[in-house]
Amino acid sequence: MLKAGEGQRKEGKEGEEERLRSGGSTTAQPPGGSRESDRFGEEAREDLHLDLKDSGAQAEGLPETLEAAQNDFPNDLEEHEEKTNMKNSAAVGEMVEKQHSLMELGVQPHSSTQMEGSSSEPNLHQLPLLCLEQEDMSDFITVQVQNGMAKEGMFKEVMVEIECSKLKKPFLGGYRHRLTGVEYHHASVQTLPKRRPDRGVPVCIQSTQTVDLRSTLQQCPVDASTQMTGIGCYVSCLRDKLIIPGKYTTAAEYHGRRLEAVICLQSHVRRWLAQEKVEQMRKERLRRLAWFQLQEKNHKEEQLRRRLNPQSRQDYDLLYSALEKWRAEAEQQIKSTLRGAERKVALCSLLETETQLIAAIGRHHIGTAASNHDRMIKDFLSQCSAPHQWRSAGGHLLQMDTPHDIRARELSELYQELSLFNADRQHRRDLLQKIRNTVEEHKCPLVREIIDLIDREMDLMRRNVKERNLEGLRKRICTLFLQYIKTPAFNPKVAKLLKVHKKPSELRQDMVFCLSCRRYLCSADFGSGGGGRRTGRCQNCTSLQNAAGSRHEDSAYRNILRKLRADEARLKAEGSLPFLLQVEDIRYLTEKVWGSRSALSGSEDVFSLVFARWQRQKDWSPWNCILLSKDESSLHWQIEDIHQVYETTFIQQIEQKHLWAKLHFSKNPAMAKYLAV
Structure with a gap:
């Protein structure tokens, strides 16, 4: 059974053939029809498309049979063809003006027409050949494919979508079946090419493919002309001037003037640079003096604060x-x-x-x-x-509490509350009872003594004893509880903070008897002198003897030793003598050997004196040093050969002081290997 649309196309085709034979105009099929529609420039078959909107027909009123379509639409079709032929025949071979529209030429909505265009100046303006391509659309076709898994003669219908691509693909070859003669093309011809990713930068532009040409003139023409009085031409001479040539200047005179001008400019510039340099030096001097004054002021304030x-x-x-x-x-x-x-x-x-x-x-x-x-x-x-802390990979500080940390924190909080003697009695009783329950977990003499003291204080508080009478008992409880906290058996976290006791045999060899306090102490509690023998007094007795006798102050010598060690560490010296010397050794060198004054300027400000190397090529030692101020030491460090800078008399005086220092420190066995070098 044929549908109404097919019958209409058939009748339209017969009518179109008759009009072609009669020389009438034709109408083209609008876009969106069948895929077999004719392209631009082809003279093959054309279908006549009738718009249902123009004819007033509705979709639900279409007849289902060919006979019904022929009975219903012949009159309308003939009328529509006559109107179209009449309107289009008037425009055949005529020139269309610019101001005319398609409606004036008889083109109705939803209809089609055919027009030709040409250029009025084909030599200058050529019209490109355009192909009327249909819009991107997709159709489906049914393809019968032989099923290889089934028996011969079995076919399978597959729905294939046809993509209308405007890109013309090259033929990349294929193969032909020897038996059937069927030709097969490669898959790349049937599918769309893979699009390259966009780089974001144009790579094929005209500026990169062509050469930029530029035309320039190498010499400009200069035209000049003069005019004078002649036959038929009068030129006034009222404004004429008489020019007298001046003194001729030679090239040597010209260059001489230029040289004098350059010298003048250079003198002014050098004067300006010198003024800027002097001003900069003056500012640096004022800034340095201000810094010295500030340092002196800070030193005095520090001394005053330490005294007060x-x-x-x-x-x-x-x-x-x-x-x-x-x-x-x-x-x-x-x-x-x-x-x-x-x-x-x-x-x-x-x-x-x-x-x-x-x-x-x-x-x-x-x-x-x-x-x-x-x-x-x-x-x-x-x-x-304190909890365990460490840095994560992202730089964050992480913390973790172990059972030992929690135990130590609980004991610490109990001790802090126990140290507060002005709490009310009820809070004090609860605290003592909590401490009693905490220490009862262990059995030892220390725990029994703490419990006895707690019971005694609670009994005295029940008897309303005054607070000042309980102060001594409470201090004793705090001392014993602190000893309980410092015991590793009761507080494992404290084992890392206590000093590790040596073996009895090693401890016996490291004990020294103090002649002043009559006690046996570790050797670390005694100061070592430069002579290699101990003074016989511990540091506490030495400090007490200093306060009662000579009353020396070692802060200046400590600063000298600290500065010396920092300088040697900065120079990465191989010698370790500055790190073996003590404050007493620096005091002896400063006071006895160098007389507490600078070797060059004689400055007696001990806080501004430092030790420097006498010969910078050798490591520092008491027999290779010189006592100078801070400014003098920086200048002395720049000297390569001391014999070319200092006088012979001064060098002999320095060498004499070196012999004195070597004689004093030769008594120390630790410096024997340095003296032998």
């Missing part, structure tokens, strides 16, 4: 040294101004004042020691209760 609020042993040595200087100056003034009984009274008053100052310093020392002891205990407990 001493905290360390070095601070108290500085305080005793200042007291000794004051006493010496006052005694010298009394002896120089007073005589007889007045001198004795003034000296007794000076002695009494000195005694009061020493007592005040002693009381402050006791308070400082107590505060330092409490601070040391807090630092110790905080280290015990």
Whole structure:
């Protein structure tokens, strides 16, 4: 059974053939029809497309049989063809003006027409040949494929989508079946080519494929002309000038003037540069002087702070040294101004004042020691209760608490609460009961003593004993509980922070007897002198003897030793003598050998003196050194050969001091190998 559309196309085709024979115009099929529609320029078959909208027909009213279609549509089709032929025949072979539209030429909506275009100037403007291609669309066809798995003669229908591609693919070959003669093409011819990824940068542009040509003129024409009076031409001479040639300048004179101008410019520039250099040096000098003043001011403020609020042993040595200087100056003034009984009274008053100052310093020392002891205990407990920390791969700080950390933190919190003596009685009873339950887990004499003291304090609190009478008992409980915390059996975390005791045999060999306090102490508690033998007093006794006798202050010599070690470490020296020497050795070198003054300028400011190498090619040693100020040491370091800079007399004086230092340090067995070099 044929559908209505097929019948209409058949009748339209017969009518079109008749119009072709009669010389009438034809209409082309609009886009979107069958895939067998004719292309532009072909003279083959054309189908006449009738728009259902123009004819007023509806989709649901189409007849189902060919006879019904022939009965319903012949009149409408003939009328439509007559109208189309009449309108199109008027436009055949005529020139269409620019202002005319397709509607004026008789082209109806949803209909098609055929037009030809040509260029009025084909030599200058040629029209490109265009191919009317259909829009991208896809159709499906049914293909019968022989099934290789089944028996012969069995075919399988496959739906194949046909892609309409505007790209013309090259023929890349194929093969022909020998038996059937069927030709097969390669798959790349039947499929779309793979598109290359876009690089984001144009790689095929005109500027990269062609050469940029540019035309320039090498010489510009200059035209000049003059005009004078002649036959038929008068030129006025009112504005004429008489030019007299001047003095001729030779090339040597010209270059001489140029040279003088250059020299003048150079002198002015050099003067400006010199002024800038002098101004820069002046600013650097002022800045350096300001820095020295600031350093001196900071040093004085630091000395004053250490005297007003001493905290360390070095601070108290500085305080005793200042007291000794004051006493010496006052005694010298009394002896120089007073005589007889007045001198004795003034000296007794000076002695009494000195005694009061020493007592005040002693009381402050006791308070400082107590505060330092409490601070040391807090630092110790905080280290015990600190969690394990480490850095992750991303740089974050990670923490982890182990059971030992939790145990140490609980004991630390109990000790901090136990140290607060001003708490109310009920809170104190609860705390003591909690500590009792904590220590009862272990059985030892220390635990039994702590429990006895806790029971005693709780009994006294029930009897309403005053707080000041319980202070001594509470301090004793704190001391025993701190000893409990420091025991590794009760607090495993503390084992890493306590000093590891040596074996009894090794400990016996490392013990030294102090002649002052009459105690056996480790050798680390004794200072080593430059002579290689010990002083016989421990560091505490030496500090006490210094406060009672000479009252020396070693901060300046400590700074000299620290600066010397830093300089040698920066130079990466192979020798280790600066790291073997002690503060007493630097004091001996500075005071006895070099006289506490610079070898060049004689400066007596000990805080500005440093030790430097005498010969920079050799490592530092007491017999290869020189005491200079900081500025002199930087200049001395630049000297390559000392014999070309210093006088012979000065060199002999320095060598004499080196012999003195070598004789003194030769008594130390640790320096014997350095003396042999």
